[in-house]
Amino acid sequence: MEVEDGAELCFPQLLNTSCKKPTSPWPEAVILNILLSTISLLTVALNLLVIISVSHFRQLETPTNILLLSLAVSDFLVGLLLMPVEILRKTSCWFLGDLMCSLYKYLSFVITSASVGIMVLISFDRYVAICDPLHYTTRITVNTVKLCVSLCWLCAVCYSSFFVKDDLTQLGRYNSCYRECLFVIDYIAGAVDLVLTFIVSVTVIIVLYMRVFAVAVSQARAMRSHITAVTLRLSVTQTANKSELKAARTLGVLVVVFLMCFCPYYCFGITGEYLTNSSNAFFMLFLFYFNSCLNPVIYAFFYSWFRKAVKLIVTLQILQPGSREANVL
Numbered sequence: 001m002e003v004e005d006g007a008e009l010c011f012p013q014l015l016n017t018s019c020k021k022p023t024s025p026w027p028e029a030v031i032l033n034i035l036l037s038t039i040s041l042l043t044v045a046l047n048l049l050v051i052i053s054v055s056h057f058r059q060l061e062t063p064t065n066i067l068l069l070s071l072a073v074s075d076f077l078v079g080l081l082l083m084p085v086e087i088l089r090k091t092s093c094w095f096l097g098d099l100m101c102s103l104y105k106y107l108s109f110v111i112t113s114a115s116v117g118i119m120v121l122i123s124f125d126r127y128v129a130i131c132d133p134l135h136y137t138t139r140i141t142v143n144t145v146k147l148c149v150s151l152c153w154l155c156a157v158c159y160s161s162f163f164v165k166d167d168l169t170q171l172g173r174y175n176s177c178y179r180e181c182l183f184v185i186d187y188i189a190g191a192v193d194l195v196l197t198f199i200v201s202v203t204v205i206i207v208l209y210m211r212v213f214a215v216a217v218s219q220a221r222a223m224r225s226h227i228t229a230v231t232l233r234l235s236v237t238q239t240a241n242k243s244e245l246k247a248a249r250t251l252g253v254l255v256v257v258f259l260m261c262f263c264p265y266y267c268f269g270i271t272g273e274y275l276t277n278s279s280n281a282f283f284m285l286f287l288f289y290f291n292s293c294l295n296p297v298i299y300a301f302f303y304s305w306f307r308k309a310v311k312l313i314v315t316l317q318i319l320q321p322g323s324r325e326a327n328v329l
Contacts, residue, residue, distance in 0.1 A: 010093030011178060019177040022091055029091060036087045036286070039293055043079025046296035047072045053309035056318055057328050060305060063145040064129075064247060067122050068299070070149045074115045075292035082108055083289050090282050094181040098171035101181035102164060109160035110153075112288070116201045117152040119258055121145075123208040126248045130212045159196075163189050183281075198266040202259065209255060212248055250302040254295060261291035305329050 011018035022029070050072035054060045085104050088094070094101065125145075129136045163185060166173060174184040185193065265288040268280065299306040308328040312318050317326075 010095075017178040019093065019180050021093055033087065033091055036083065039290060040079050040083035040087070043083065043289075043293040044076060046293065046300075047076040047079060049310050049313060050296050050299060050306070051076060052313055052318070053306060053328075056313075056324060057309055057326060058324050059327065059329050060309070061142060063140045063142055064122075064125055064251075066142060066145045066149065067118060067125060070152070071115065071118045071122070071295060074111050074118065075295055077107075077111050078115075078289050078292040082111060083286075086282070086286060086289065089181050094179050096181075097179070098175070098181075102167040102171060104181070105167060105183060106160055106164040109163050110156045113156035113159050113197060114153050115258075115292075116197055116262070117156060118149070119255060120201055120204055121148055121152065122251055123205045123212075123255060126212050126251055127208045130215050130248055163193065194266060198263075202263070205255060205259070209252060213252070216248055250298070253302065254298050257294055257298065258291055261288050261294070264288075 008020050009018040010021055051069060054065045054069040054072070082104075085096075088096075089104075096104075125140055128140055132139075172180075174182050176182075265284045268284045296306075300310070305328045312323065312326060312328070317323055
């Protein structure tokens with residue numbers, strides 16, 4: 001009997017304290033590992049293409065693309081670090097120790113918070129571009145966006161330490177068995193995270209994009225009805241807004257997909273089963289991570305510059321002298 005019990009444990013020599021091995025049927029476990037590993041590899045590869053594209057080609061160094069670059073960095077880290085560790089945490093025993101578990105939780109909070117902050121910045125960027133186009137070039141510059149992105153990541157680092165400070169100072173304090181890796185958040189920290197990261201952020205994103213949508217619809221109606229501009233200034237503004245409207249639609253799809261993957265993650269947490277080792281919690285968390293794979297796919301469908309840049313990258317033409325000045329727009 002002890003042999004059978006020991007065979008089900010991650011550490012058979014610790015019969016009384018060891019965690020049990022995951023008990024998924026063999027074919028399902030293999031298929032799940034292959035599927036999730038493929039998604040992780042695709043996430044890394046696709047976002048790496050976005051990072052190289054925006055970083056290499058000078059034409060792509062615009063404020064909006066800097067935000068997309070920052071989002072691609074966070075998505076790249078999700079595919080490189082968070083997805084593989086989450087697969088390991090779900091499908092096998094945790095052999096990495098309590099310190100690595102706490103660091104993983106800290107990184108997951110940092111990257112998640114940064115992604116949400118960048119989505120808010122993207123919404124604000126589109127709001128200014130569509131609703132106040134005459135001041136867009138002066139208010140939203142590359143340097144301003146770089147500063148905002150840096151502050152966003154810095155705030156994510158500081159904000160996330162609030163949730164894992166106890167885990168980092170008292171390793172394994174929530175473990176019910178030896179070498180367990182659980183996400184446990186107390187009610188106060190969970191309430192703060194729910195309000196700031198979910199309710200406030202999602203509300204800001206929705207309100208800004210509702211305003212953008214309203215202005216975009218009114219401008220589209222004006223152009224379809226051939227309303228003559230009263231002044232040359234208004235005519236120039238409407239012409240300039242065509243590209244901004246297209247960008248707003250594309251980024252609107254990006255934001256909607258983000259909310260579809262993000263909201264279930266927090267709505268599930270409201271039920272009280274917040275990021276445990278259950279199958280439902282794993283699915284909701286991986287759904288949020290899967291958004292990192294979808295973002296570059298959206299770029300490929302809607303941005304011709306991304307398709308051109310990928311072609312130059314894959315064919316290694318970016319290694320040629322002067323490739324940084326290539327026309328990809």
